[in-house]
Amino acid sequence: MSISIMNRKWVSALITVVIFAAVILFATPTAHAYENMAPSALNLYTADSSENDTSVQELHLEISNASKLYRETQNLISEMNDKGYEYTGLSLQVQLKTDDQSWKTYKVGYFGNIESDDTVSDIIINSNEALDLKTHTIYAKVRYAWTYEGGSYYGHWSDVAAIGKNAASASIPKALAEAPVFSEAFIDFAGDGEPQFNMVFEDLPDDVSANTTNPKGTLMLNVMISENEKAYRNLRFQQASNIKLGKALQSSLLGEDGSYIPGTITIKTRFEWYTGGAAYYGTKKANVVSPWSDEITLTVDSWSKASDWALPELEKAKASALIPKCLLGTDLTKSITRAEFAALAVKTYESMSGNKAPVVKESPFTDCDDPEVLKAYDLGIVNGMSETTFVPDEKISREQASVMMTRVYKILNLDGWTLAEDENFELVYDQPELFLDDPLISPYARDSVYFMAANNIINGIGNDLFAPKNTTYTEKQKGYANCTRQQALLISVRMTENL
Secondary structure (H helix, E strand, O other): OEEEEEEOOOOOOOOEEEOOOOOOOOOOOOOOHHHHOOOEEEEEEEEEEEEOOEEEEEEEEEEEOOOOHHHHHHHHHHHHHHOOOOEEEEEEEEEEEEOOOOOEEEEEEEOOOOOOOOOEEEEEEEOOOOOOOOOOEEEEEEEEEEEEOOEEEEOOOOOOEEEEOOOOOOOOOOOOOOOOOOOEEEEEEOOOOOEEEEEEOOOOOHHHHOOOOOOOEEEEEEEEEEEOOOOOEEEEEEEHHHOOOOOEEEEEOOOOOOOOOOEEEEEEEEEEEEEOOOOOOOOOOOOEEOOOOOOEEEEEOOOOEOOHHHHHHHHHHHHOOOOOHHHOOOEOOOEOEHHHHHHHHHHHHHHHHOOOOOOOOOOOOOOOOOHHHHHHHHHOOOOOOOOOOOOOOOEOEHHHHHHHHHHHHHHHHOOOOOOOOHHHOOOOOOOOOOOOOHHHOOHHHHHHHHHHHHOOOOOOOEOOEOOOOOOOHHHHHHOOOEOEHHHHHHHHHHHHHHO
16 A cells, blocks of 8 residues: 545645654653644545556545644744754654554655644555455554654544444443453563563453454553552553463563662553554553552562572672672573673672762773773773773673672772782782692782682682683583672672671
């Protein structure tokens, strides 16, 4: 199908046509009142036309443009100019669907000058195939898009116009009487170790089932979450038509910063009807809502997996708030990265010093701008792998972990210590017996390894071995000498207890 636009009154001729394969929502500088404007879908009808001596049946959508369109568009242009954005035009975005299929976005017509309010537009949808309106129903809706370089402002969808078999049968629901009832709710951890909330519906209320594909609007499931008895926030906004009975509807528990808060979460849900099409949470008030479901409270653990031998000290780490956000909810048996260890080292420094690490705004690295890495770098706990790279995802070896945590001790206990002057400062400790793999310990790390061992902070792996670093391809593949997340957390706990 293709779409063209003709204006019957004041809107100028079509300039160009572009194709959108899907509805893409862009970030916008601010929220605006004129985003609430929507055209009115007046009529969906067919007309015959001739193309290359062939009769073609055209589908027309007649709309009425919103009042104040011209004035608000001029306001937008002025504001975009003031903010340094390049305004590119006003367009109409059209979606069509056949029967209960999904909505599809079609072409968008861009206009030149908007000269007046209350103009009428006629959108022509050309089809090379005959429209079988005796057995099918076609629905259409339209909205405005004010576009600028890098994004768009979107208005709300119009009411839905229909033509065909069931064009007159759909009606807007007056009420949604029953609250959602889910048969199961639980928390698990996805394949990448991230926590997610799951709810399973075995059935939907009759008034919900009857309106999941109602073309007059969109029925949504609003899932709200309260973390540790704090105010509710939206967790998920899901079209009811996408709920698969008997299968889990999943929602990530990660916040905007990529972390989550362990403790208790309380969930409640309700169905919400939006006349005229899908409205994203917070942009439009629902026309009809169901009662809220019963609240359900679940516990979110601080990690997804850990070894039994590590649990006692991991509980200490949790109680002392030593677990950085980047490790919350993760599989602690996996190797820790340079960025993760840097964050843990900062937590350890803050716990031992009683002071917050200074925030650093500019990164010297081209491959990392993690705030916790920058704090650790500023303190002298970590340095780069080169002058411009940090390599945040590389795994930490056991000797590197020893060096970084020893630096935390030096910062707090050796007056005037800096990383640049490190060789001028001496660590005082009773030298333990050498490990059998002592020759494999890097010279720069030897003092730190034995300082950690002498203070019972980082011990060997058994058989008088320390496993300072991977020395063969097989060892590297197995992660033989990698420091795991749980080992790193135990190092942090022992630092705070022993030093």
